Amino acid sequence: MTKPLRVGIAGLGNVGCGVVKILQQYPDMIAARAGRPVEIVCVSARDANKDRGIDISAYEWLDSPERMAGDPRLDVVIELMGGAEGTARNLVERCLKAGKPVITANKALLAEHGLELAAMADSSVVPLLYEAAVAGGIPIIKTLREGFAGNQINAIYGILNGTCNYILTEMRETGRAFDDVLKEAQQKGYAEADPSFDVDGIDAAHKLSILSALAFGVKPDFSKVDIQGIRHITADDIACATQLGYRIKLLGMARRVADGRIVQRMEPCLVPEHSPIGAVDGVYNAVLIEGNFVGSSLLVGRGAGEGPTASAVLSDIVDVARHLDKPLAGRPVYGIPALELEDAVWGGPEDILAHFYIRLSVLDKPGVLADVTAILRDHKISVESVIQRGRSPDQPVSIILSTHESRQSDVVAACSGIADLDLVRAEPTVMRIVQF
Template sequence: MSDASKICKVAVAGLGTVGVGTVRLLQEQADLLEARCGRKLVVTAVSARDRTRDRGCNLDGITWFDDAVEMARSADADIFVELIGGSDGPAKASCEAALASGKHVVTANKALVAHHGHEMALVAEEAGLGLAYEAAVAGGIPVIKSIREGLAGNKIRTLHGILNGTCNYILTTMRETGRSFDDVLAEAQELGYAEADPTFDVDGIDAAHKLAILASLAFGAKLDFEGVYVEGIRHITPLDIEYANELGYKFKLLGIAEDCGNGIFQRVHPVMVPTDAPIASVEGVFNAVVTEGDFVGTTVMEGRGAGGGPTASAVVSDIVDIACGRITPTFGMPAKKLVEKSTLPMDSHSGAYYVRLSVVDRPGVMADITAAMRDHEVSLESVIQRGRDPGAPVTVVLTMHETSEAAIRGALEEIEKLDAVKEPPRLIRIERFQD
């Protein structure tokens, strides 16, 4: 093999935090990477909007393209790395152009993979090209490779994880300081943990993109982002966190996927988890993914889920795999063999629940509440009421034994109509994973 044929040429689209981190890592770790994959990895082309900015990396001798799609078509490169972002637009068009021109594709774009990953995988696999996305889920944690390769001998029954570091930081800080959601969100934005528009993070959309990818990979199912139930954390209050602590729980925004045989659950929402559950100890901006395999049992993966360094590390791991010729099916099995699995409705979910009510403190109110629970076959586990203030609203917190989502929601609709109930009931799910 000639020296020229041993060079693996890389084109990077997008020079934000992750793009710059990827270029720097490839340059600074060049000798280590060459030793590990037997080929020199060289950045030959980049694309970004503003040529005048100091990017903090060495771009000397690298061909600059203003148009990522044109770079995907014509750059002298073996691997096209998409770090632009967004589910459509230039991100999608450039990846399609790269595959059409015979280039392997590496992306950190969870929205792109969640919405278009299956169709892109069909094209890549038909052409014998790699489509890799380790950096799209959980940043520097090698969760994609772990599920696709390390756990290949297992049927994964369930998985759950903290898939968004912004939300985990907010909930951790609210618990530790007693501050409000809005106050902690503003701090997260100042620290760079949250975007100026935090919608995708705090409303659960970012985590839902990642969960859809993990569910497809774990269960051999076609991607179904639209089938993910999504609920964010804006409604979580310091009062709820205080009661959770009293009851022995912590708040987490989790992505949860379960293969139930007759369909799959995909859900992202805040939950209360026991303080001794493995996921409860994952704090701040860290991510974690917990899988349950039939042979391996429980596997816990934890690490930094975002940031230029960890995400660039994941991008480069995909580049190394492709440079070494390790091209595996995009979702663990050929894309054409992925099956349609029905999504189970949230109403059929069964679990324990926390409910917070604001009710007028007068005789007979609890009897009315428990009657509504009885009528919908919901069993109370515990009741907390602090103090008494006859004739004035007081807070009542209820926890329920396992029941269906449809049953608890039916009971709460009835309870909300009671004259004594002064605010819409607050419903939060409890997950007891160690059970």
């Protein structure tokens, strides 16, 4: 009988319970794929008495998940508690230092401390696997690290937060405002009580910085992602984008630009409604990879939830089980050893050339458009189209401009000048138009 893979699971929430259910319901299928049975030895969470809807009576309960790090019975520890600091970080660090393989779904931990953790994993020669940390059920980590290993990656685009995509989709389909749709998403359990991590773009930016390190072989640096969330998107923006033939998506971009610089941006963008990525609606995620030999590849799937995320954790469990005797087996955390990751030279908005969507809230008085276009001209920005929405002698109206190809830094500077005009009543909303 082949030696089983003995696991400890720290965290029995959505994802942890999902993993237990798969292991309980499909032991033979998993054993066949893993080359050995997978046995849960111990579990841990905060509340030992909580009804989790699963039977955990066969597993030892540990009040302190950190004990798993030194537990000689365990072949691998599965960290599913979450959080970039505290117990999750302690547990993962202790495991790696003790030479114990770790599987985690914790994107915050990876984004904030990935480099140190990768170095620890390398020096202890143990795997740190995190397929579930990015885009839930989409196997993007293995795809980038292994499937596209023969390519120089030029760019990655991603819809990486299901909550934002759900909100933007609902706003478009129902014409409702952001706050209204967010409230409903919270009631349905699609958004957290404190939604800021999601709607302010942080969660998606964590994931983008992980993908960027993997794709470009550079040290991950979450602080170098320019982040803008979706709170300021109005029903009017959605309607105007639709009128112009676009969808609004919270879109991540990590791209090589001139002189080897890399830009990382997470911001709402307009994408063509008939492009494959424009059709990714609701809670779905998508990642588009541009490699020099493979061309463009788009992966679409559920980015969160018990089943999809547990599915990704199981792929790591099978991976560890298959390579138990050869711990690293070509799987450094970011595809190459941590010491070989390069220091990226990060680019900024001055490196981005694109068409832009600009929405202005202005008083409808003679000369306002002339003042606006004069400022744009002074920043070398030429206008492709102008749409005025509504007419009112005393209420602000929306004017939507789209530009020809312009530099993002010029557009931002011009809009700051436009915001200071007397007849302009709110900060302009600026979004990149991305053609796929």
